[in-house]
Amino acid sequence: MDEVVVFPEPKDLKRYDGVLTVTGGSRILFGPEESPVLRHAASEVRRALGNLEVRFGVPEGEAGPGDVWLGLGGCRELSGRGKAEGYVLDVRDRITVRAPEEAGLFYGAVTLAQLVRPGGTVPGLRIVDEPDFVRRGIFVENKWGMDLMSLENWKDVIDVLSRLKLNTLDIGVYGCWCVQYEGQVTEFLTVPLPNYPLLRTEKTIRYYSPSSGWKHLTYLPVLFEEDLLGDIVKYGRERNVLVYPHFNSLGHNTLIPRLYPEVSAKDEEGEPTGYGYCLSEPGTYKMVFSMYGHIIKSYLLPNGVRHFHIGMDEVYPVVGADPRDPKRRVDPWCRCDRCRGRSRDELFLDYVVKLCSYLVEQGIEHISMWHDQFARQGLLEALSERLEEAGLRDKVVLHWWHYGLAPPESIRPELGMRAWMTPMHGYFFWWVYGSYLRNIHDMLKLGASQGAEGAESYGAYDPAFHRELCCLAEYSWRNDAGDLEGFRRKYLRYMFGEASREAEEAMGHLEAVAEHGELHSFLRLLFPYPYTYVNPKKPYPRDYPGEPLRNLLSDVEGSEGKLRTIIGHARAAEEGFSSLKGRARFPEVVDGWEVEALRIRTFAEEFLFLLRAFREYGRAEGLGEELEGLLEAHDHLMAEVERVKKPYLLPQTLRELTTMRRGLARIRRKLLSAAEGEVLPAEEVFFDG
Template sequence: MEIDDTEVLIFPEPKEIIHKYGDEIIDKDYKIVYDYNADPLEVETAFGIAKRIEELTKWRPQVLDNHKVSGRQKIIFVGMNFKHMLSTKLDINDPEGYILEIEEGKIVLSGNAPPGTFYAGETFKQLLKFKKGRLSLPRLIVKDWPDYRYRGLYVESKWGPDLMSLDDWKELIDFMASLKLNFLDIGVYGCWVIQYENQITEFLFLPLKNYPKLKTPKTITYYSPMRKAWIKLSYLPRMFTEDFFSEVIAYGKKRNVIVRPAFNSLGHNTLIPREYPEISAIDENGNPTYYGFCLTNPKTLETMFKIYDEIIDRYLKPNNIDFFHIELDEVYALRGIDPKDPKRIVDPWCKCIECSKRTKEDLFFEYVMKIVRYLSEKGINKICMWNDQITRMNLLEKFATQLKEENLINKVVIEWWYYGPDEKDLESNIFDFGNFGSKLGLNRWVIPMGGYYFWWMYQSLLKNIYLMLRKGFEKGAEGVLTYCTFDHSFHRNYFCLSEFSWNQSKKRDLNQFNEKYAKFVFGDEYEKALKALEALETLSSAGDEVNSFLSTLFYYPYSYVHPDKIYPRSYPQE
């Protein structure tokens, strides 16, 4: 079935579209004009439009500043300084708000600020279509702005992202910008349990000059059909070896995407205490556990502060970034930490004489507050951390009170993560009984799952994303990130994030989203595609019984240590 020729499909859904009569043909008479004093982001927008037209038509319109054209020409005006040419105005002051007006012989893209103009350009590019062999757009007015201030992805330091080149990261940022996602959180240090070849899973994406022993080499074994042989590949993460994190940040700024590092400690932390055992937690016998820190040893914070300093001074300050994610989630005892005895449970909480005098809660609280104070003094104005450990220890109210007393409450963000589909789960203490810290005056972001296990059974996370964005918006959350490793197989999850993080005002359900997505991606074949997507959903919806069962057929869950099974585990026999 063909799509209605007059239907306008834009991701994410704009707040308001005013339709006019007919289409505007983009021919070679059109020029693109920006103000000679334009912000670099608006200049980027103008050239981005020219590039898109060239990709579609093989000819490139001229891009000029406003001193080089006359008013009689066909012009695409790009910039907030052309706001006076619009026939309407935007009553919302959001810097990412914009108006796109398309009429005969004149097109105006104007934001409240340069980011708004940039997003007007992204909408313009989506509207370009060929009709009867000619490139055109519908004549209309789009008035638009976001509901969430920050919208984006948290890309974890795992397999996949560790091999991404600078061009791969740029391609990801371009994809995000096209969906009006403006925030990229990159996990640059994280550790997990033993999974493959009796090796602890550890990733460090940044070379730390002050701590040269910190490296995470990997060896993967795979069968090459071309070579007809098993191949072993040993490598370090590309971002580590080529040291291009600063370039990723800089490119993000050109595309209105803030790029922030996430560096864990305490839990998810085995590399640092193993390579520098003098700050490791110790067990009852005085031996380093190589998991977690001794929190009463002054060298621990000294080490972390030096690491923070290097990241801030080398990567963040030169790019004027004042965001930092300190993570601090899941600080508890685990199996799979000791390669010599994988089944042994190892505790990250230090048993030294001084630490044993204190409660875990006091040690954790003091550690967090010292880090917050230090990063604030270093000029970091958005210090982010996960919710689970601070709520698991019943410290949320105490934390908020202390932050208020020290005038730090506006510098800290609690990120509330949940990856399931059941709203009832959010009513527990871990999620502040569904309040997400809203009653305590804490800044809050919500974190659904965007697609993590691309090496496992495919998962649709639509229900989780839809739920978390709706609940976050109800509780006044200012940001949303999907936790992921990024893979294009999760394309629909990312579109869902874009749709409902930008626009919560138009009440739509997932059925409406899926139909729109099918039309946008598959065009006139959308009805067939929609049936296929519905069938896929029955198999892939995360948390559903069918998906949970199918997931047990893949190797991934058997890569973990089980207390009652031999390790390495027997697959597929088990």
Template sequence: MEIAELVLAPVPRRLRAARGSFPVPGGLAEALAAYTLGAPAPAGLAARIDHSQVGNAQGYLLSVRQDGISLLAADPAGLYYGVMTLRQLLRQAGRTLPCVHIEDWPSYPVRGIMLDISRDRVPTMATLRGLLDLWAGLKYNQVQLYTEHTFAYAAHPEVWREASPLTPAEVEQLDAWCRERGVELVPNQNSFGHMERWLRHPRYRDLADATEGFPDPWGGWRTQATTLNPLDPASIELVSGLYDELLPHFSSRQLNVGADEPIDLGHGRSREACRRQGVGRVYLDFLRKLHGEVTRRGRVMQCWADVLVRHPELAREVPRDLLAIDWGYEADHPFAAECRIFAEAGVSFYVCPGTSSWNSLGGRRANARANIHAAARDGLAAGAGGFLLADWGDNGHWQQLPISYPAWVYGAAAGWNPGSEEGLDVERFLSAQVFLDPSGAAARALALLGEAGENEVARLPNATVLAVLLLLDLQPYHRQALERFRGCRFEREEALLEQSLRLLGEARAAADDGQLLGRELELTAALLRHAARLGRERFATAGLSTREIAPPRRRSLAEELDGLEARYRRLWPARYRPGGLEDSAGRMRALKGSYADPD
């Protein structure tokens, strides 16, 4: 294999070809596949830590020569990352490696993944272990599993009973797997907003800020409280108890308390305090209380930064050891301006773009790339200490797991060496390293699904029009955007989806989950085609309404959706626990109900 044919992620900083090749001795590839952080180098690999040769933390020098393979590193992490690069070389070149010299190190010391496990999809342990292998191989070194109600708190069984949560023993196993791979598993428990899964239960209802309906920031109307009352000491007592149960099962000395989007703050029990002091001040006071609980347990507190960004005057008042996570998921998110708030205030911070997979079904390929690129570039320029890539599951978590793969690969390159991701052939990497598909068809089909969601008529925030068409409870700004699609026939999208399905028929993915991958992407294409068909019908009506579609066509849509839901249910247990399935698939049944003839 020629050096020019290699595709590595993250992209090494310096790669120089040399003459000749090296025949890999028997057993080396297998030993490297089992390598863990801090383990002795396997026979056939001359590896050592050498600070005189490698000066950058987590850096390494990997040389493949005609007489052997050597690896020098700055620290155990550097040795591990050198092995990960060597494994990628072996996966592509086979038993005869081209001679090459690689010098590499990261720009961001922390490169993380945050996976939403609270919106219906709680992965099985086998799925999580496979994901850890993928992420560690991409040189991510922090993982957070976003939790609202999906940890099995012994004192609160009614909250998680139907969710198939992670148990304490499972968290300890995950933590051990992470340590073997050089990954810090940071506990993540939302502790202020996004508490609706708690507040809907009678036992916790009195802890809610909102006591009646309230307007949300996106123009909608909510009847379910989502935010703890920051003035009630019982709110802190609740989260304090959660921390006591949760934290002993993690080796990490950090905790992400969430605290994002407290959308009912000031609309209920805190209304008068917010009127007198300001919403930002009331928020900061509660944030300090959370900080006290976290530091009392010997942890560093992370929190989402959206409220602090809206109240930049308070940034200088946050505790000095707090770590703010500046998040935003659109291509034009103002990371540069927001990062300056924390840099100038002397507050440590991460940047956090997203995979753009949620509310899309097939992904938002161009948006994800632009969002990730801007976050990595602007965060590094402002002095961010970490790069965290979020993968959410809003509105039933309908997207299949592989939809996030391209963004995870692209983000790995951006977080390691910002700017290098622009030259990375993500499709080739997925084909060679993840799907093991010599045809390249599966990766191309996946890319086309991401292109099908991007429509030039109007850009919907945090969503694609085809995914929004399948949701019944729309945000007002989505409803307004749909008017611009009047008369749209989605011919471009359907052509891309047909091409994607044709490619999936040609794919030869040899990965362990290769057949499952094909079924997941086929279902994604079928759901998007259903959305295009629904959109074509709706956007031809006067009121853009499903009810205005001719009854025979509505019945045909209902029959088609029946089959899609059945396929969705059959695929679910291959990667996920049963809890959450009824809630997720129930949204499809609700859509089917909208196709029914009026009484």
């Protein structure tokens, strides 16, 4: 028998001899009456089997040979905590799918769609399946890219998630970081708040486009401007995907306190700091409750959603929060007379309990928070106790996040608090591709061993992250799925079929530079993004590509060796993916990997040249002309990014690539001037300021 490859791996699969061929005369029949979820289940089956007749409210006895019948009940084999989404699928002379609830019928239809072979054949088998984690999904951070996503883009994301049996989409609607571009604080609000009209996050992105020249894009987030959250929540619900908001607080919070200083944290003189809240100010609670209440009443409760994420991560002093003085370290903890009279621990816990109490009063039943600040302040035990005293502990979910290797030893199950695991599925689409398979695998295995009930990975959305999403689906649906190497091979068989061995070689080359480790850490520091952050010890804006070049010059031999290694792996990955695209299940995903390899190779070649040019400057001819060729190659990279990446990812990605292009062009001009007799010191040619 040929192999059956399904994502995520079913709990129990038994093969029968033979196959069933579904013909044009076959029908898709549902026992229950029509509903939005069942309509989409029918669409999934038709997507794989063709434009078959669909009927609802049909008893099983009316299904004939070759038909597909989906009905509720008859699933005694399902007994785990995920049985509400479980199903039993049987393929003999007809196809039957049984489930306790409509969600299970939908997932049975999703599995059936994956089983269909060319010619409409389906292997004879019986699957009994249900998830281990009740919540499985992703958090899309409110950063660049997602703020340009249209309703159709969000629908596409939900469709991808639902077909992997991922049932949760957490959307960032408010979060702030620090000064990064053109002296502006990076702030995002993606839901309109009518009671607070000052709260808007207009952005301007300037970048070069090989197809249309210099671009100047000024915009409000599409989600905000078109007020889309309710539509996205509704669309998700019809596909068994819970969509709910993440609205940060205390940390990652500059927009609100800067524009409404009456609620801002204060310094010792009582002046607003523009970062964090005054937790002794009644107006703070009035404002936060008003904003949260608007979101709940406008978007969540009308769609049956009772989840809300209130953030609470990384509440500590940072540089870059004050656009007037980016190097100043600003503290989010208020130091007014009232707040100074109480401990930060007490203020923090009181604030959390008040917010949770309000949310529960408004009908919210599941309140998510990040774990890290409570751990940082040694408050996990006190948090559990305070929530238990307030009757709230069973309403709160701690999200344990970790994005690197070596996950934490424990998620503290002895505290009696609900827990979800948060690895990373991919975030920095504008920076450099990284592989997070090990992070996902290890975090979900830890959660499964210590009683976690869900997994919600952190990041952005880019089709190039498809492999990570499949990994998340695999280990969140079935915690005992095989080892990571087995997953890697299975994924390539799923994606490339008989060409999986060739794909293994190409992916191995990409993994060599994309997996966490010394080479990837070295690679990450070649790109512009780390140098958008304020460093109090360096001039700001920072010198790029001068700063990474200076770092490489501290170990020329070692740097050149690493760059050549990176170039070799990236070129081999490019060539491999280019030859495989036509044989891939999802060619656009492979296109994404190919352009990521191209980006890695291009930057490595550019820095290899800069290292040599700095050392040969004044002694070698033709450096300016050679750099002309590298600029042409850089424009080719940018053109490929334009061709491959989703439109909403392009402005930020091209802005980052433009930073390097601008730096190379500046160095080229000085090299050409030197060739014409205007010889400048090497420091002035290769470094700016």
